[in-house]
Amino acid sequence: MKLIQLLIVMILVSSCGTKNQDEIAHKKDYDKFLVSNEIKTTSKYFNLWNSKIRPDSMQLTSFGIVGGEYNRYFQQTGDIEFLKKAEKSLKKAVDIANIGKPGFYRSLARNYISQHRFKEALQLADSAAAIGGDKNETHSLYFDVHMELGNYTLAEQYLDSLKNMSDFGYMIRIAKWNDYKGDLDTTINFMEKAKSKAELAKNKDLMLWSYTNLADYYGHAGRIEDSYQQYLKALAIDPNNAYAKKGIAWIVFSNDKNSEEAIRILDSVTKTYNAPDYFLFKAEIADYMGDDMVRTKNLDEYFTRVKNAAYGDMYNAYNLGLYIGETKQYDSALLLAQREVANRPTPESYSWLGYSLLKNGDKEKAMDVMDTYVYGKTFEPALLFQAAEVYKANGKSDRVIELKEELMAAIYELGPNMEKQVHDL
Structure with missing residues (x-):
């Protein structure tokens, strides 16, 4: 009996030691970056060029530079209004440009890519190509747009032209x-x-x-x-880079299993950075912690922010996840998934469509969508999990076993909340 107790103690000590060895992130490395500095969204340079813009302005250079600065402010703050202001400036530049017009078309197209307005971005790429100009820049844009639209054969052709x-x-x-x-x-x-x-x-x-x-x-x-x-x-x-801090927070959460610290990191980010998905991330962590108050608070913050019409289709995928996993609005999920497929016919969009069909009780059609547009066409773990659920519902055990093996190797990417769901496939 004493031997068994000793072995249990040794196993526990060994497990604790292994956990410490597996910890990656350390406060001393990143704490200095968590100071919430006010983000400057103006400068003498910006004011100089912005002052040249008037209602009847034809200052082409001003519109291009101001649009670029607004885009930079968007990257720094996550505030959608800056991206919309950049769009406005670039549209004016396109309207009045006689020289360098293809460059303004490409800049506006990239703005539209950021807004998930991919088909409009493609039209602008066509406009740039029709005029001429820097062929490599236009072909680079074509590659980027076609990858977003799921036109992979065309994307590869443009990539080959850039070699x-x-x-x-x-x-x-x-x-x-x-x-x-x-x-x-x-x-x-x-x-x-x-x-x-x-x-x-x-x-x-x-x-x-x-x-x-x-x-x-x-x-x-x-x-x-x-x-x-x-x-x-x-x-x-x-x-101040919010994306890098979010990446560290994911390591702290998913690998180190230190939920409180991950939320502390994200709290420091959301004091000055406004993108809605950061609040959704905090809600996910709180869910894992079992802290319903923090979870609800951050979900409410997310929903409040994405109501802003300026976001357009930018958060459709996030909203789909909430419709299915949180609010159980399966009809709304199906309508939004159909909209996503129309806007962006990629394996991701089709996976959401198949998953929504499953939740609406049409498991056969869901499997048809997965077979045709998702299986073998993507390696994203979240999408493979959706496919596995559809195949499980249809009794395709061989395929479920195959996908489950891949998913078990991707638990870090999926996050701790998904571990049990993968095991239960």
């Missing part, structure tokens, strides 16, 4: 292409090369972009320590 192993833009796009194909090793290889190129050029914007994207890819590959270090490098360049 230049010394170009940063090509390397990040070939990385994205290989991620879509599920070749994560090649994805990381190209992203590391792009990062090195950005560092060699000492271009802080490209370095920041490289670090945060490489951190994401490392996370997908289970290289959590490497992911963490890249987020820290991003914060060393931009201490």
